[in-house]
Amino acid sequence: MKLNERSVAHYATCDSPPDKTGFLFKKGERNTAYHRRWLILKGNMLFYFEERESREPIGVIVLEGCTVELCESAEEFAFAIKFDCAKARVYKMAAENQAAMESWVKALSRASFDYMRLVVRELERQLEEIQEGAAGLQGRPKSSKKAGGVARSKSGASFSASHVPSTQVTGAALAQGSAHARSLQEEVQLPSGTSKENGVAWSKPSALVNGGASLESPVSPGTGCFSKLHDWYGKEVAELRVEWLQKNSSLSLFNLCLMIFLPNLSLTVI
Amino acid sequence: MRFNEKELISLSRQPSERAAELGMRGPKKGDVVKRRLVKLVVNFLFYFRTDEEEPQGALLLEQCRVEREDSLAFSITFLDEAERKYLFECDSQEQCQEWIDSIIKASYEFMRKNLIFYRTEIHRLTGKDPLEQYGIEDETRFQVTSGLHLMPKDI
Numbered sequence: 118m119k120l121n122e123r124s125v126a127h128y129a130t131c132d133s134p135p136d137k138t139g140f141l142f143k144k145g146e147r148n149t150a151y152h153r154r155w156l157i158l159k160g161n162m163l164f165y166f167e168e169r170e171s172r173e174p175i176g177v178i179v180l181e182g183c184t185v186e187l188c189e190s191a192e193e194f195a196f197a198i199k200f201d202c203a204k205a206r207v208y209k210m211a212a213e214n215q216a217a218m219e220s221w222v223k224a225l226s227r228a229s230f231d232y233m234r235l236v237v238r239e240l241e242r243q244l245e246e247i248q249e250g251a252a253g254l255q256g257r258p259k260s261s262k263k264a265g266g267v268a269r270s271k272s273g274a275s276f277s278a279s280h281v282p283s284t285q286v287t288g289a290a291l292a293q294g295s296a297h298a299r300s301l302q303e304e305v306q307l308p309s310g311t312s313k314e315n316g317v318a319w320s321k322p323s324a325l326v327n328g329g330a331s332l333e334s335p336v337s338p339g340t341g342c343f344s345k346l347h348d349w350y351g352k353e354v355a356e357l358r359v360e361w362l363q364k365n366s367s368l369s370l371f372n373l374c375l376m377i378f379l380p381n382l383s384l385t386v387i
Numbered sequence: 388m389r390f391n392e393k394e395l396i397s398l399s400r401q402p403s404e405r406a407a408e409l410g411m412r413g414p415k416k417g418d419v420v421k422r423r424l425v426k427l428v429v430n431f432l433f434y435f436r437t438d439e440e441e442p443q444g445a446l447l448l449e450q451c452r453v454e455r456e457d458s459l460a461f462s463i464t465f466l467d468e469a470e471r472k473y474l475f476e477c478d479s480q481e482q483c484q485e486w487i488d489s490i491i492k493a494s495y496e497f498m499r500k501n502l503i504f505y506r507t508e509i510h511r512l513t514g515k516d517p518l519e520q521y522g523i524e525d526e527t528r529f530q531v532t533s534g535l536h537l538m539p540k541d542i
Binding site for chain 1: 388389390391392393394395396397398401429430441442443444445446447449450451465466467468495496498499501502505506508509512513517518521523526527528529
């Protein structure tokens, strides 16, 4: 099967920040000795290099649909990346100490696209609830106004982050998405009188007054956020929830919390 | 570069965001448009020869640009090889736009930006970091200030 290998390798070494880097011992594929490799984890891709200075990775492990387990091994601090498919390889790794092992296991078990998507959806849902709460308190549907004097969050980088997509090419021509999303903005009306899902009493009113119509604030925000929000608000909230629950039928809120906290991590220490 | 092909093939069989038969043309000079079953799964675009079980190929959708080419077609280019375009022909303008939207949203990096946006917004509105309750607030992948990609870049 073909893969756009050159571009995949470029993703490893381009200047977007990696999620984790470090040395690990990796058990060889043909030669079953453990070899010391330089690892770069980015998104759901685990790249391995011969040396830290190497320009090109030797290989990559796509971390989708895998579990990460501690394992019994002659090597100390060993763990394995396992896949669910037939005749799948088991990637055995060993760290140099306990702390490194735990850190890698945690990072790898949360590396999947699916996991990221889960967290994003959860935050989307939370933000939506806050917005509903705000609309309810203000007694009117949210108007599209820019929150001009933008209140910067502590991190300071938040609005530069949200301005990035319009100018940055990385991650696709969002100029396209931006035009699309802006026309959708006018349609974003929160259904008034929607009841809150879990009855959470949000915030002191002062926080909300400042927060106000936050959705429209960044001009070219993660514009995908807006088209996403449109997707959400275009339907009745209740309908959305049913849909989401159906897709994740076995997920109760408790399970969701568990999954978010410890997805894909199973401990089989013997 | 080695990659875990078996697992990737298995991934291509997972439920997809979007799948359709489209006209597809590779980036090389002399490539022609061929019908392919195109399937979007997480941040990969798989393409199958019609009636084949295993994908002919996969494109990792990171560091790429998606553009409308004309009313029925869009292209994908990768930032490290901007002259090479993968072209896709759709059956309708709507379908074309839907594919573009889906592919834009299909990158891990895009999701990360969304997450950071939501996290920051929620924190701003409520004074609370929404990731704290899950104990993941310190994960590198969720950090706002993790560096260069927050700066506007010149093409």
